[in-house]
Amino acid sequence: MQITVKSIKVLKEGKSEFGEWTLVGITTDEDVQYTTLAKEAGLISPGVTLKITNMDKDEQNRESFKKFEYVTGGPKAETASKIDKAPSPYQGEMTPELWSEKDRITRTSIEGQNALTNLTNLTVAGIKLEDCPSLLSNALRAKIGGFTEVVASNPNPSKPVESTPKTQAKKETKEEAPTFKNIGEVLNAYVKKGGTREEALEIWGVKESDDLSKLNLIEAWEAVNA
Secondary structure, three states: OEEEEEEEEEEEEEEEOOEEEEEEEEEEOOOOEEEEOOOOHHHOOOOOEEEEEEEEEOOOOOEEEEEEEEEEOOOOOOOHHHOOEOOOOOOOOOOHHHHHHHHHHHHHHHHHHHHHHHHHHHHHOOOOHHHOOHHHHHHHHHHHHHHHHHHHHOOOOOOOOOOOOOOOOOOOOOOOOOOOOOHHHHHHHHHHOOOOHHHHHHHHOOOOOOOHHHOOHHHHHHHHOO
């Protein structure tokens, strides 16, 4: 039986006691679909004509063949890994919501690592966390807690969450605190650095309805930059 190949796709790969195997899906110019585990099937090129033999059905009851030979054309030079593989269910266009979540995770990860560094410096200096101002200690605990959640949701260290063009990582070195006249200026400065008003209030352990003017401006700024 002869077929002319219209397209080819790797459907599945695996390894058995006999070695590695690749299940290849082939669509003909008549839109008939076949599968094969034949060796070198991954090197078949669209447009070639094949003579297929040893017909069978695969585990999903699809037409399958075990052997083939070229009638016209020949194998392509690229390796089978160059073939378009079946799309992953996790691939797709990034939506605004996904970008926002990725930015949040990136920012949380950076801030958490900075907080861990600051906590280590305090420990080396012999300063206990509970002896620090409440705003600073609460900020360190909050950001380290957020960082551990990110690590738990991304357990594969070989695929770290990368920073995107939308996110500007905070410098690991502590910046000199600017001069503020009121807590509103502290909030505005934090928002300009990529944070949000809600995050700042959570770090400070206060609510929108509380009297924010009672907060120490320097401690408040250090807390959101811990």
